[in-house]
Amino acid sequence: MRVAVVQFAPKIGHVQENIRRAQALCERLRPNSVDLVCLPEMIFTGYVFPDAASISPYLEEPRTGPTSRFCSELAARLHCYVVAGYPERLLPDEIERVKLEDGREVERVGANAAALYGPDGAFVGEYRKTNLYETDMTWAKPGTGFTTFPLPPPLGPLTLAICMDLNTQPPAAWTSLRTGPYELAAYCAAQRTRVLVLVNAWLDSGDGGREDEPDWRTLDYWALRLRPLWARVVKEGEEVEEDGEDEDGDDGMSGGEEDVERPQTVEEGREPDEELVVVVCNRAGTENGITFAGSSSLFSLRPNSGKPRLLHAMKRQQEGVEVWEYPNAVSANDGNADGEQHGHNGS
Numbered sequence: 001m002r003v004a005v006v007q008f009a010p011k012i013g014h015v016q017e018n019i020r021r022a023q024a025l026c027e028r029l030r031p032n033s034v035d036l037v038c039l040p041e042m043i044f045t046g047y048v049f050p051d052a053a054s055i056s057p058y059l060e061e062p063r064t065g066p067t068s069r070f071c072s073e074l075a076a077r078l079h080c081y082v083v084a085g086y087p088e089r090l091l092p093d094e095i096e097r098v099k100l101e102d103g104r105e106v107e108r109v110g111a112n113a114a115a116l117y118g119p120d121g122a123f124v125g126e127y128r129k130t131n132l133y134e135t136d137m138t139w140a141k142p143g144t145g146f147t148t149f150p151l152p153p154p155l156g157p158l159t160l161a162i163c164m165d166l167n168t169q170p171p172a173a174w175t176s177l178r179t180g181p182y183e184l185a186a187y188c189a190a191q192r193t194r195v196l197v198l199v200n201a202w203l204d205s206g207d208g209g210r211e212d213e214p215d216w217r218t219l220d221y222w223a224l225r226l227r228p229l230w231a232r233v234v235k236e237g238e239e240v241e242e243d244g245e246d247e248d249g250d251d252g253m254s255g256g257e258e259d260v261e262r263p264q265t266v267e268e269g270r271e272p273d274e275e276l277v278v279v280v281c282n283r284a285g286t287e288n289g290i291t292f293a294g295s296s297s298l299f300s301l302r303p304n305s306g307k308p309r310l311l312h313a314m315k316r317q318q319e320g321v322e323v324w325e326y327p328n329a330v331s332a333n334d335g336n337a338d339g340e341q342h343g344h345n346g347s
Contacts, residue, residue, distance in 0.1 A: 001035050001036065001154040001155060001195070001277070001325070001326055002033065002034045002035050002036075002323060002324070002325045003034065003035065003036045003037075003038065003279055003298065003323070003324050003325075003326070004026075004029055004034045004036070004037040004038070004321055004322070004323045004324075005038050005279065005281050005296045005298075005314070005321065005322050005323075005324065006022060006025055006026065006037065006038065006039045006040075006043075006281070006320075006321050007040070007281065007282065007283065007284055007294055007296045007314050007318060007319060007320065007321075007322075008021060008022070008025065008043075008283070008284060008285070008319040008320070009283065009284045009285020009286070009287075009292075009317070009319060010043055010044060010045075010046050010283065010285070010287075011046065012045070012046025012047070012048065012049075012287050012288065013045070013046055013058060014046075015044045015045055015058065015066055016066070018043065018044040018045075018046075019044050019066060019070055022039065022043070022044070022070065023070075025319075025320060025321045026074060026321060028321070029078055029321065029323070030078075031077060031078055031079050032078070032079050032080075033078065033323070034078060034080050034323055035080050035081065035154055035155055036080060036081045036082075036083070036155060036195075036197075036279070037074060037075075037078065037080060037081070037082045037083070038082075038083055038084075038197055038199060038279055038281035038296075039071075039082075039083070039084035039085070039199065039281060040084075040085060040199050040200055040201060040281050040282055040283040040296075041085035041112070041114070041162055041163050041199045041200050041201040041283065041347070042085050042086060042087055042112065042201060043067075043084055043085060043086075043199075043283060044066060044067055044070070044084075044086065045058040045060075045086065045087055046058075046287055047135065047201040047283070047287060047290075047347065048135060048287045048288040048289075048290050049135070049138075049139065050138060051106070051138045051139060052106060052107045052108070052109045052110075052138065052139040055087055055109075055110065055139050056109055056110075056139075058087060059087050059088065059089035059090075059109065059110045060086050060087060060088060060089060061088075061089055062088055062089075062113070062115070062126060063115075063123050065086060065088075065089075066086075067084050067085075067086035067115060068086070068115050068117075068123070070084065071083070071084050071115055071116075071117040072117045072121045072122070072123070073121065074117075075117040075118060075119060075120075075121050076119075076120060076121030078119075079119045079120075080119055081116060081117065081118055081119065081124070081151065081155065081158075082116070082117050083114055083115065083116045083117075083160065083197055083199060084114065084115060084199065085112070085113065085114045085162060085199040085201075086113055086114070086115065087110045087111070087112060087113070087139075087140070088110055088111040088112075088113040088126075088128070089109070089110055090108070090109055090110055090111060090141060094108075094141065095107065095108060095109055096108050096141065100137055100138075104138075106137065106138050106139065107139070108139065108140060108141040109139055110139055110140055110141070111128040111129070111140055111141050111142075111143065112128065112129040112132070112136050112140045112162060113126050113127065113128045113129070113143075113162075114126060114127050114129075114160055114162055114199050116149060116158075116160060124149060124151075125147065125149055127143065127146075127147040127160040127161070127162070128141075128142070128143030128144070129142065129143055129161075129162040129163070129164065129165060130142055130143040130144070130145060130146060130161075130165055130169065131164045131165045131167060131169045131170075131183075132164060133163065133164040133347040135347060136164075136347075146159060146160075146161060146165065146184065146187045147159070147160055148160075148191045148193060151195075155194065155195050156194030156195065157191060157192060157193050157194045157195070158193070158194065158195045158196075158197060159187065159188050159191060159193040159195070159196045159197070160197050160199075161184055161196065161197070161198050161199075162198070162199055162200070163198065163199070163200040163201055163202055163347045164347060165184055165198070166184055166198060166222065166225045166226075167225065168180070168181055168182075168183065169183055177224075177227065180227075180228070182225065182226070182227065182228050184196075184225070184226070185225070185226045185227065185228045185229050186228065188226075188229065188276060189228065189229065192274065193276055194275075194276065194277065195276075195277050195278075195279065196226075196276060196277070196278045196279070197279045197281070198222075198278070198279070198280045198281065199281050200280060200281060200282040200283070200347070201282070201283050201292060201347045202218060202282050202292060202293045202347055203290060203291065203292060203293060203347055204218070204291040204292060204293045204294075204316065205217040205218045205221075205293060209316070210316075211315065211316045211317045212315055212316075212317075213315055213316065214294075214295040214297070214313040214314065214315055214316060215293040215294065215295040215316050218293045218295055219295055219297055219310060219313060222278075222280055222297070222299075223299060223301075223308040223310070226276075226278065226299075226301060226308070229276055229301040229303065230301040230302060230303065230304075230305050230306070230307065230308045231304075231306065232304050232305065232306035233303075233304050274302075274303060275300060275301065275302050276300075276301045276302075277298070277299070277300055277301075277326060278297075278298070278299040278300075278301060279297075279298055280295075280296055280297045280298075280299070281296050282294055282295060282296050284316065284317050284318065284319060285317070292347075293316060294314060294315060294316040294317055294318055295313055295314060295315070295316055296313070296314045296322070297310060297311075297312060297313040297314070298310075298311040298312040298313075298324045298326065299311065300326070311324065311326060312324045
């Protein structure tokens with residue numbers, strides 16, 4: 001499969017300017033040269049809106065809004081699938097007022113959504129973010145669950161998720177590496193997903209790393225949140241040398257040891273060697289004081305392998321389009337994402 005990942009720093013509220021920027025970046029892509037083009041979460045509007053009133057002028061109608069038109073036109077030109085995130089305007093009967101945990105009352109006027117278009121430029125489907133980040137909660141209504149699209153080869157069953165969907169869904173808490181919970185990983189296993197696409201506006205980990213390198217801490221975290229899809233499962237009674245997990249459940253992924261896990265139901269439905277390809281498309285730049293991690297990446301996850309394979313990763317503040325072909329891709333790191341894992345700043 002050939003995947004094009006678009007990463008850049010949009011200007012909040014400058015929708016047409018951001019669209020022109022994406023068009024310029026994608027101009028070098030030729031028809032029939034890729035199978036899938038991915039753009040990040042809310043890429044044309046920007047992300048950090050403080051409330052419903054501030055984002056309302058930028059909410060888009062599904063299928064006819066600026067993001068949908070961009071995806072349809074690009075998909076038709078390239079004869080491929082295109083996915084991008086956008087803030088969807090709710091129908092009047094969907095709008096609701098709710099009270100947040102901090103006591104604030106907010107009006108849910110939209111949904112943090114992603115649209116998928118096919119090789120003929122036709123609408124395939126959309127997905128609404130299920131697990132909202134704190135910024136989303138001030139204006140967005142959560143979706144009702146993950147979505148998988150039965151696409152033809154070479155893509156196959158494709159699951160679409162948005163950023164914070166990778167994290168544990170409240171009121172559940174991530175109790176340990178062994179037990180999770182890992183909602184998105186469990187869903188992908190049950191659906192026998194072939195390609196998982198995450199369109200993100202994921203925050204920088206703040207680890208002080210260089211801008212001309214990926215955010216390794218964030219890459220590790222992304223892989224760790226899909227751990228049941230690659231951790232080595234040990235049989236009952238089998239003796240293993242446990243890696244040094246601390247009291248918070250952090251055991252890192254860069255020590256070179258295989259990660260192991262006791263048998264769990266999350267793997268049910270997957271074949272022993274059934275691979276999952278993960279495309280993470282994240283934005284770059286700083287917006288209203290918030291810095292994003294960039295580091296768009298491609299992973300290969302195989303059940304019981306003991307390690308995730310990082311095939312490609314963009315740099316933190318890199319802007320451009322990269323086309324990654326797999327299985328002919330060369331791993332960016334032969335084994336796993338390099339660096340410590342601790343960061344969990346989704347969006």
